[in-house]
Amino acid sequence: MISGVPVSVEWPASGVPSGWTSTTPDTIGAVVARGTALVFPFIRAARIPESVATQGRVIAWWSDGEAAAVEIATATACTRHVGVSVPPSSDVLHGQGARALLLALSAPCGGEIDMSSLAPTSVRDLQGTGNLAAATAFRGESTERTPWAALLLVLALVLLVLEWWIRDREEQALRSVNEELNAMRKVA
Known part of the structure; x- marks a missing residue:
């Protein structure tokens, strides 16, 4: 850790710090700092x-996995370049999830990441060794077919046709009554 060295943070609103390469903008779902993800589009x-x-x-x-912020330290200065563009009207940096990112950007320069608090299984998982998970591990409950779905669909269709028939009969009855009333008015 470099103590006593002033830290400056370059965090342009455009998300393109000096020395970085502009690219076609794309949406990315999160930024991770100090082991915590800040989820935002x-x-x-x-x-x-x-x-x-x-x-x-x-x-x-x-x-x-690409770098979102980098720290460059020299003997006399420390500069952090942040390539995270935050919309001016957004409150994403006011939430609890932004705390880790803001702490990483405001920490003393050159601090080492303390991996001692990670459990050995977490370290092993991060190394990427071992078998991949089987696709069956991510499937939900059994998807056995039952006759109920088909039966309910047929019942719904029968009720739909019945409704059309009833409405048609009502319209015919109303037309008949209207015709009789019109005929009675002409006679009177």
Whole structure:
């Protein structure tokens, strides 16, 4: 950790910090900092070039693993470049989910990530070793077919046809009554 070094944060509203490459804007669903995801439909407008990324340390990631914010430290200064565009009218940074991102951006420069609090199983999961989950693990309850669905559909169709028939009969009866009334008025 570099103590006593002033920290400056470059966080342009456009989401394109200096030295980053502008790209066609795309929507990304979350930014992750300090192990916490801030879920929001962010617009990603830039990507960090490899040359800039190797100069510093990533402190926030997009949900697809790309760098969202990077910290570049020298002996005399520390600059954080943030490629997260937040709409001016949004309150996304006022919520509890934004706390981890704001803490990462305001922390002392060069801080190491403390992995000691992670359980060994979490570390193993992050390493990506082991078997993949079977598709059957994500399926819901059994989807056995029963005759009830077909029976209810047939019943609904019968009731629909019955309703049409009843309405048609009512309209015919009303026309008949109206014709009789008109005939009586002509006679009178």
